[in-house]
Amino acid sequence: MNPSRRALAEQLQLYFICGTPNTKDVLGTVETALQCGVTCFQFREKGKEALYGDKKEAMARALQTLCRSYDVPFIINDDVALAERIDADGVHIGQDDTEAAHVRARIGPDKWLGVSVHTLEEAAAAIDHADYVGIGPVYPTKSKEDAGAVNGTTLIRQVRDMYRELPIVGIGGILPEHVPMIRQDGADGVAVISAIASAPDVAMATRRFACL
Ligand SMILES: Cc1ncsc1CCOP(=O)(O)O
Ligand SMILES: C=C1C=NC(C)=NC1=N
Numbered sequence: 001m002n003p004s005r006r007a008l009a010e011q012l013q014l015y016f017i018c019g020t021p022n023t024k025d026v027l028g029t030v031e032t033a034l035q036c037g038v039t040c041f042q043f044r045e046k047g048k049e050a051l052y053g054d055k056k057e058a059m060a061r062a063l064q065t066l067c068r069s070y071d072v073p074f075i076i077n078d079d080v081a082l083a084e085r086i087d088a089d090g091v092h093i094g095q096d097d098t099e100a101a102h103v104r105a106r107i108g109p110d111k112w113l114g115v116s117v118h119t120l121e122e123a124a125a126a127i128d129h130a131d132y133v134g135i136g137p138v139y140p141t142k143s144k145e146d147a148g149a150v151n152g153t154t155l156i157r158q159v160r161d162m163y164r165e166l167p168i169v170g171i172g173g174i175l176p177e178h179v180p181m182i183r184q185d186g187a188d189g190v191a192v193i194s195a196i197a198s199a200p201d202v203a204m205a206t207r208r209f210a211c212l
């Protein structure tokens with residue numbers, strides 16, 4: 001695995017994703033999660049109560065500042081223009097967003113580009129442009145309406161078998177006890193929303209993942 005891909009795969013170990021729909025106190029939750037060991041953060045601001053415009057940008061900048069102080073990559077979901085405007089570390093896009101090739105052309109070679117994939121074909125289309133792929137939902141999830149079919153780690157194993165070096169993060173309904181098996185099946189890390197964002201004790205919830 002070339003050094004940059006290995007470094008990136010390491011950084012994907014505990015990938016926290018959060019936005020205002022996921023918690024009452026985004027800044028407090030994210031700061032606690034950063035203190036307790038998340039290794040990558042994605043600002044995912046979607047849904048009917050989601051922030052937009054100046055409020056969304058202000059929140060993004062505040063979260064970016066937090067991530068910088070913990071030296072954790074700050075990734076923005078979907079919103080490539082916002083990512084460019086505030087010089088985020090990267091973007092994560094789904095299949096219904098702008099084509100990966102176009103996003104890569106816009107953000108350049110040094111920014112992170114993550115792509116959600118649900119089939120081997122989508123993985124094959126992503127590998128020329130993406131730094132990592134998000135695969136799921138591994139388990140049922142309430143955090144994304146259109147999450148698609150729950151497929152366990154089947155696709156994670158298939159993508160790993162086909163692309164030995166591609167950084168992979170599993171996502172969807174993931175709890176701490178799931179992590180060893182997901183990594184065993186080929187993921188470099190896990191992406192988590194509610195198991196951390198909705199936890200009564202965010203610090204404890206994060207540490208349960210981080211010590212694995
Ligand atoms: C964004 C996304 N993509 C597939 S499942 C999902 C939501 C994951 O949230 P949770 O960790 O709360 O199940
Ligand atoms: C849908 C997604 C899949 N994977 C990741 C890492 N982020 C997302 N928003």
Ligand SMILES: [Mg+2]
Binds near residue numbers: 078094097
């Ligand atoms: Mg999207």
